Amino acid sequence: MKIIDYCMMFFGGIILFYMLFVIVSYCTMFIIAMLDLRKRYRLDPSEYDDAHIDAFYSKPVSLLVPAYNEEVGVVDTVYSLLNLRYPQTEIIIINDGSTDQTLQTVIKHFRMKPINKIVQTNIPTKQIKQIYESEIYKNCILVDKENGGKADALNVGINVSQYPYFCSIDGDSILDEKSLLRVMKPIILSDGEVIAAGGNIRIANGAKMQFGSIYETQLPSNYLVIMQVIEYLRAFLMGRIALSKFNLVLIISGAFSVFSKKWAVEAGGYSTNIIGEDMELVVNIHRLIKEKKENKRIEFVPDPVCWTEAPQTLGVLRNQRRRWHQGLFESLWKHKKMTLNPRFGLIGFISFPYFWLVECLGPVVELGGYIYIVVAFFLGKIYYEVALILLLLFVIYGVIFSIAAILFESWSMNTYPKKREILRMILLAFTEIFWYRPLTLFWRCEGLVRFLRRKSDWGNMKRVGIAEKEKNI
Amino acid sequence: MIKLSITFLFTVIALLLVVLFTFLIYLFVQRQRESRFEQVRDRYLLNYSQLWYDYLFNNALFSMVLVPRGAAQVEAIERIFSSYLKNIISENVEQKIKQFANQYLKKFYEKDLSSRRWSIRMNALYRIADLQIEELLLSCQEFEKNKISDEEHFQLLKIYSLFQPDLFMEKIKNPNINYSESEYRRLFVLLEEDVFIRFFDDFNCWPTNIQFAVIDTAAVKRNMQYLDELKKLLSHDVMEINIRALKGLYEIGIIDEIDPFIPFVTSDMWEARLMVAKIFKHVPLAYTYSYLEQLLQDENWWVRSQAAKTIVEDRHGIAKLQQFIESSNDPYAIEMAQEIAARKEGSK
Numbered sequence: 001m002k003i004i005d006y007c008m009m010f011f012g013g014i015i016l017f018y019m020l021f022v023i024v025s026y027c028t029m030f031i032i033a034m035l036d037l038r039k040r041y042r043l044d045p046s047e048y049d050d051a052h053i054d055a056f057y058s059k060p061v062s063l064l065v066p067a068y069n070e071e072v073g074v075v076d077t078v079y080s081l082l083n084l085r086y087p088q089t090e091i092i093i094i095n096d097g098s099t100d101q102t103l104q105t106v107i108k109h110f111r112m113k114p115i116n117k118i119v120q121t122n123i124p125t126k127q128i129k130q131i132y133e134s135e136i137y138k139n140c141i142l143v144d145k146e147n148g149g150k151a152d153a154l155n156v157g158i159n160v161s162q163y164p165y166f167c168s169i170d171g172d173s174i175l176d177e178k179s180l181l182r183v184m185k186p187i188i189l190s191d192g193e194v195i196a197a198g199g200n201i202r203i204a205n206g207a208k209m210q211f212g213s214i215y216e217t218q219l220p221s222n223y224l225v226i227m228q229v230i231e232y233l234r235a236f237l238m239g240r241i242a243l244s245k246f247n248l249v250l251i252i253s254g255a256f257s258v259f260s261k262k263w264a265v266e267a268g269g270y271s272t273n274i275i276g277e278d279m280e281l282v283v284n285i286h287r288l289i290k291e292k293k294e295n296k297r298i299e300f301v302p303d304p305v306c307w308t309e310a311p312q313t314l315g316v317l318r319n320q321r322r323r324w325h326q327g328l329f330e331s332l333w334k335h336k337k338m339t340l341n342p343r344f345g346l347i348g349f350i351s352f353p354y355f356w357l358v359e360c361l362g363p364v365v366e367l368g369g370y371i372y373i374v375v376a377f378f379l380g381k382i383y384y385e386v387a388l389i390l391l392l393l394f395v396i397y398g399v400i401f402s403i404a405a406i407l408f409e410s411w412s413m414n415t416y417p418k419k420r421e422i423l424r425m426i427l428l429a430f431t432e433i434f435w436y437r438p439l440t441l442f443w444r445c446e447g448l449v450r451f452l453r454r455k456s457d458w459g460n461m462k463r464v465g466i467a468e469k470e471k472n473i
Numbered sequence: 474m475i476k477l478s479i480t481f482l483f484t485v486i487a488l489l490l491v492v493l494f495t496f497l498i499y500l501f502v503q504r505q506r507e508s509r510f511e512q513v514r515d516r517y518l519l520n521y522s523q524l525w526y527d528y529l530f531n532n533a534l535f536s537m538v539l540v541p542r543g544a545a546q547v548e549a550i551e552r553i554f555s556s557y558l559k560n561i562i563s564e565n566v567e568q569k570i571k572q573f574a575n576q577y578l579k580k581f582y583e584k585d586l587s588s589r590r591w592s593i594r595m596n597a598l599y600r601i602a603d604l605q606i607e608e609l610l611l612s613c614q615e616f617e618k619n620k621i622s623d624e625e626h627f628q629l630l631k632i633y634s635l636f637q638p639d640l641f642m643e644k645i646k647n648p649n650i651n652y653s654e655s656e657y658r659r660l661f662v663l664l665e666e667d668v669f670i671r672f673f674d675d676f677n678c679w680p681t682n683i684q685f686a687v688i689d690t691a692a693v694k695r696n697m698q699y700l701d702e703l704k705k706l707l708s709h710d711v712m713e714i715n716i717r718a719l720k721g722l723y724e725i726g727i728i729d730e731i732d733p734f735i736p737f738v739t740s741d742m743w744e745a746r747l748m749v750a751k752i753f754k755h756v757p758l759a760y761t762y763s764y765l766e767q768l769l770q771d772e773n774w775w776v777r778s779q780a781a782k783t784i785v786e787d788r789h790g791i792a793k794l795q796q797f798i799e800s801s802n803d804p805y806a807i808e809m810a811q812e813i814a815a816r817k818e819g820s821k
Contacts, residue, residue: 039591039592040592041590041592042592042593042596043591043592043595043596044595044596044599046555057655057658057659115816116812116815116816117812117816118778118808118809118812120774189653189655189656190653191653191654191655191682385479388479389478389482392479392482392483392486393482395486396482396485396489400486400489400490400493403493404489404493407493407496407497407500410500411496411500411503417504419501419504422497422500426497
């Protein structure tokens, strides 16, 4: 009996301490984000967007669209790229040996004609089979290559691209017409001091669309998706903005981010043997910056730039989360030597420990917390009280932070303007700790186990295709 | 101890919930206010857009009903003006807008300039420049005496450049301010030619960011009077300035002699060689082929590619490339020549 008591004391202590640590770090990041967004509240954005519309101010960008079995969504994605308000772009669709009709769909839709083009091999990749050029849109190229994974497809895109910056876009992303302008803004303004930038990702489910762009946002009806909406808002307010302010960002979403080609190539391009290739590239670039002792930055843009389709069923969400967490762990593990290494400055002293403790090992401790509460319930006695404290901390962590994020986002950006929608999100946030949180924690732990067992799969998400929904509305 | 903690946590949660709830109420009230604001704005737009159009374009008489009462109507007018200013170039319209803004909108922006909110002050500064409210110049100078942000200072420079170029030239010399190249370009592109050319007078005294921005802006302005200035910079000690000047000359697109460019064919910097290959596009092939042939065999991929593209642009280009393919023994150069020639033929 005594052993159990010691165990309970020990684990209870660790979990409580961890929860307090996380709550304090989230609070700090939330306050930093709040101050940052408060400054910009009500600033007329059109002034800025318009100032950079001219080719004279902006820098040309190659848009890379890797596609593996994306016959449903790829055409819409290309249209949304054609809609972008940006003076100089080229679109490079890379068909990564799809087994469905992706290649034929693109060839037919954009009247692609084979061309002869010498490609500079900056990064070694799988063989290119053929390059096509659209007869309708001269700046649109299709590369057909052997299957090698998303990272390999992106590397081919980088090799084929001719502009100094490239932007990777997921096959299912829907962009705002000002997306690229917004994400390029820090790069242009800093005269190249910012070498990579990513934007705020939003969930497209439920939004009304026409011709590849979103004209009205609406909260989806599926509870699972609403929970993800809340989760995205929270991640954005309690993480990205604060980290970016101090050049500590380790993840900029692969769904829509811009990189300087020179730096990406020097960092070896996307790694093909790892799941989280976007995080891996960012970490590699950070490493390179520190090694070369250059004053460069990687930035996160708070404006919404990209809309993506969120999983609608538990099964798909489970796959996604498992994969994300496995990728995160793999990257951190690969660069473990950067942790607390003075050579890498704040990245080593703040980013890495934060990602290890909060993002990576967090789910294990938190899940432990849930188990603790259940066990304490059976053990009774003094443990009731520890369990209750833990539960209350979960409430602060899960419920209070979520509501704060919903309200603050609504005040500063107003993505979901209807009162009913805000109330619905708040009500749902109260339920988070009872179902959504434990589920995602469990899946993330699964990802961790898969990493330890070195298991990997492609985990391509099964998509309904956003355009399909467009027709249904 | 633990009991205390539980009560403490309960109190914290309750307090936080109360704060959040209050914020929610505030948010909803704010929404209500915004929606009323929007209603007033939209009503103004609906009622007076046509009157505005008639006044600005059909020389109809100005009616006092157009004078705004309150911020919502000012916003409506801003929308009308901004859509005309962005899409239509007409001196008459611009003049009328300027006159109206100076007379009736001035007081609103003057008030906004003293707002505690940074974003409101920024918006006012944007409008003063966009709507050319010259009468607020003095207020702006007063405003500058406060502790202001870099962004506000930048916007002030823009305002000075529009209303008082001499003051602008004086302010930009201030060594304490340093903007990025693209920001300087945003300022310079708006300058009148006679003001802008003054930057070339003591070119070497400016910080690098301004020097680069001046060259790039000269290229975009495409004015003949900058040709000589840019050519002078080809002999500058700093290689980056040479390359920028080459780029500028290429963009202006008028090449009256090739001698100043010949030394760059053998430059150590591939970017300079690339620019020469580009510049030769604007010169008949007969004068440049021997140099382009040299560049076609360059060690750098981009230079080779550009040289081939330049050759092929000429009427006899393809024939020259074919000749080169047959006689050369540089496999990389041949490959490049073949690709460019094939593409040119394919597009015919």
